[in-house]
Amino acid sequence: MIQWMFVAILVCGASVLNSCKDAHAQEDNPVAKVVSTELIRTSQSWDGVELPDYFEGRPELVAVKYVFPAGQKLGWHHHPVMNYGILVQGELTIIGLDGKTHVVHEGEAVVEMVGTVHHGENRGTKDCILYMFYLSQKDLPLAVQHPDIPLED
DSSP states (O other): OHHHHHHHHHHHHHHHHHHHHHHHHHHHSOOOOOOOOOOOOOSBOTTSOBOOOOOSSOOEEEEEEEEEOTTOBOOOEEOSSEEEEEEEESEEEEEETTSOEEEEETTOEEEOOSSSOEEEEOOSSSOEEEEEEEEEOTTOOSOEEOTTSOOOO
16 A cells, blocks of 8 residues: 555656646747637628628538739639638739729738629739638539620730
8 A cells, every 4th residue: 555655656746847847848938829810700891792691501611722923813703602811922902893992911801792793903013822711502603704894904
């Protein structure tokens, strides 16, 4: 019985010493804490229009990375599904068919228009990198192109 108590004391003592050693190591090398920053919370697209209700049925979530070279223009299109994204590099200008524009800067989040024709342009000097997240359903396109509408130079 005394042997087991001695072993228990040794184990507990070693545990306390290790805890102290670990605490000291953490002081020497503090671990960075996770920081949470909400980038956007809205029920409207960037132009102030209310987003549609969710679809009924099984959702399909899609994440896409876009790289827009400097000077590149994306053709006119509309999105049949809700989507939002984060621009991680560069600056992107979004233009609605009605002439409204919105400039998205590096590090900003954007909620795209749904069902409204628009296009994007990289008017900057470096590539834009944009991560977009779509709330879709199976077999729905993420975007519908409108090649019949000419882009202005």
